[in-house]
Amino acid sequence: MKEKKDIRILAFESSCDETSTAVVKNGSEIESLVVATQIKSHARFGGVVPEVASRHHIEVITQITREALEEAKVSWEDLDAIAVTHGPGLVGALLIGINAAKAASMATGLPLIGVDHIMGHISAAQLVExxxxxxxxxxxxxxxxxxxxxxxxxxxxxxxxxxxxxxxxxxxxxxxxxxxxxxxxxxxxxxxxxxxxxxxxxxxxxxxxxxxxxxxxxxxxxxxxxxxxxxxxxxxxxxxxxxxxxxxxxxxxxxxxxxxxxxxxxxxxxxxxxxxxxxxxxxxxxxxxxxxxxxxxxxxPPLKLCGDNAAMIAAAAYNQYLAGNFADLTLDADPSMELPYAEDYK
Amino acid sequence: MKILSISTATSDLSVALNEADHLVSEKIEENQRNHSVDLDPDIASLLAENGLSLKDIDRFAVAIGPGSYTGLRVGLTTAKMFASILNKELVGVSTLQALAQNFAGEDALIVAALDARNKNFFAGAYRGKEAVIADGHYHLSELLEQVGALPDQKVIFAGSDFSKYQEEIAAGLADKDLRLAEGEENLLHAGAIGRLAVSAPVLDPDQAVPNYLRRTQAEYDWAKKTGQEFAADSAYVEEV
The missing domain is CATH 3.30.420.40 (ATPase, nucleotide binding domain)
Incomplete structure (x- = not known):
């Protein structure tokens, strides 16, 4: 029997005050997870200041992209797709991850997947079992x-x-x-x-x-x-x-x-x-x-996977990958994106 | 040397391809707001039309500021990622210096300025490529005072709609030969960024950030309230 090929996804998450990158194999195995948190910065203001958050995201984006690949010991050729949170979240903050992911997709030819942040949080479960x-x-x-x-x-x-x-x-x-x-x-x-x-x-x-x-x-x-x-x-x-x-x-x-x-x-x-x-x-x-x-x-999920992180985005993206749901280069931030309501929602 | 240049600093979206300081091809979309949607497709079509791919580019140039904060980040994030992934050069060019090039060849002082609200401007003054008033955040009165102190007789204001300040500018610079740029003269051309990029210093993509020229209001308020100094930006972000 032919062995099933592993699917490796690099994901970006920057919807609020954490900039994160991760490489996840088959939607379940974390090969790397980098989280740069801005808590120290926003603690000055007693809450997240959107413009400050966006400024911090762009400071670290290329560095943490490289770190995710290094930590996973993979190169771009080993990846199958690039994923990114495109909403909901702070628009200026989301745009850093989105533009980074789109640029990476263009530079490498890898397909792009847009992920709903909430689906990401829930999909952290499949990193556990x-x-x-x-x-x-x-x-x-x-x-x-x-x-x-x-x-x-x-x-x-x-x-x-x-x-x-x-x-x-x-x-x-x-x-x-x-x-x-x-x-x-x-x-x-x-x-x-x-x-x-x-x-x-x-x-x-x-x-x-x-x-x-x-x-x-x-x-x-x-x-x-x-x-x-x-x-x-x-x-x-x-x-x-x-x-x-x-x-x-x-x-x-x-x-x-x-x-x-x-x-x-x-x-x-x-x-x-x-x-x-x-x-x-x-x-x-x-x-x-x-x-x-x-x-x-x-x-x-363990505490580390409960906060905002890119591993959960890669996990959710794997499901979209298997379903053939890809984005193109016009992918945009949708700050007030919502999951659909159930038919029997009261 | 092939240079791909990007400007998302203003409401105009522009991308261009330069071979050294010669412009090969340029696209400008005037007055559009969703740069994040159109930038990558514009780059893709510019490259395709010229039979190139991103790998063929030697240097990525970007309007690094001043300008719309979000716009600057869209352009720079894209250019940083290209340079970092493809291991090519990244350079940042002053948005205002690039604007001033719309009048290259004119024997005049070019005051390039972007409206920053409440009669404030992100502005700089240029003779050709040379900055004679450094890029900064100026109140109109302050800007007029500095321009008035320069010996240049002929002065052109470019980059924003100055018509509503026409009288104030004329009164402040009564002894100058003044002109306010109009219409297409205020367009920001990525081709100009490409030309300036030839001699611009190469940046480390990990270190490059937009030249905002202003901190956020929240930071100024915090500093005023606490009397504390700002730490380096990197001191506020930690990997966990």
Missing amino acids: PVEYPALALQVSGGHTEIVLLKDPTHFEIVGDTRDDAAGEAYDKIGRVLGVNYPAGKTIDQWAHQGKDTFGFPRAMIDEDNYDFSFSGLKSAFINTCHHADQLGQELDKYDLAASFQAAVVDVLAEKTMRAIRQYQPKTFIMGGGVAANLGLRERMNKEIAALEKAPKVIL
Whole structure:
């Protein structure tokens, strides 16, 4: 029998404040992953400044391209395609990866693949172990809070979405009130483990017959509680505040996701995005799924693959490669790109 | 030496092919905004029309600034990647110096300027290829003062629509023989970048960044608030 040829993809990711390149074999095996993070820069401003992000991306782009090839010990001739995130994200930031990928495609003659950033995050799962379809994913980050149904490797549909703030955004905003530097998620998560849910913040939309979320009411309740205590000169326990906030977020995410799992009966459940690194959420989801009679396989990508990275883009691109979905040199940034909504989305 | 030059610095998209300082072929798309979509196809067709491929190019030249921040990055990212992957030379040429070449042969001081809003300009003044007022970010009054102090009698303003400042410029430079460039005289030609690229210094693609001439407002605000100095750009990005 003829041995199947390996497919090697070089991917670029620059949609926000990380510039990343990676070489991935057969959509599952990371041969190299380079991530240049700008966190130190944006920490000066308390959040990502788009123009500053774009400026940093162009500083490192050629260097990290070369590093990805060197680390993987491959040359351009060993590659089969070049992939890039083309949305959603910050337009100026996306354009660095896109123009780099297009130039690389032109210079090498390799085919080009445009990848949806959210499909990328979810596809990080296949870098851990094979995904069986249909699969269901909870995608939680600073920009997104979505429950996504994966019908097959290239058809993903949103079944639940946030109506206002993303979960990660809420973490950053309440972090600011507690004097925690951006990005606040990790510290709030640590504090939450040292405190108790004593404040009973609202669990918005938890009983509604849909898979949508809302976090702006929770954020306001949190801020009001802190301001009110300030006015009375009371000092609130920051660990209990963090624990109460996190419990409200995790309760809603877990409750709605479990309901979706019961409805769609996925063979695989995936958690992706920066907030998927949250230990409180991981512990809760693991526990709830283990209690199911017919539990799906659970893939929680390691922390390194939860943040923005190019390996996940290469993984998603492999699925597009097999489906024959290629882009041409007119590929453009689509900052507000969205996955399609499921037909039964309420 | 075959030079491929690119300008995405302004609203005009231009690419050109030069053989040493001789222009072989040039494309300009006036007043279009989506350089990221059209740049690579324009390069591909320019090369195809001349029976060349990217590998045949010896030097990639780009308008490195000043100009639209996003536009500059589209052009430079592309040129950097070409040079880095194909192991060819990269050079950056001043957008303003290239604009001033629209008047090469005129015995005049060329004030090349791009509108930076609120009566501010990214501007420089050139006699031929020589910069006599360095590229910088100037308020119109400051620019007129510096031009007024130069001995040149004949002065041409190019690069932007100056008609709305006509009176102010005339009043500020009352003893000069003034002309405001119009229409096609303000087009940025990649062919001019190609000619200037012959003698421009070669850049390391890993180090090349646009010559923005301004930091971002967020950085100025941060420096003002904290009293801290800016560190080198590289100090803010780390590989993890």
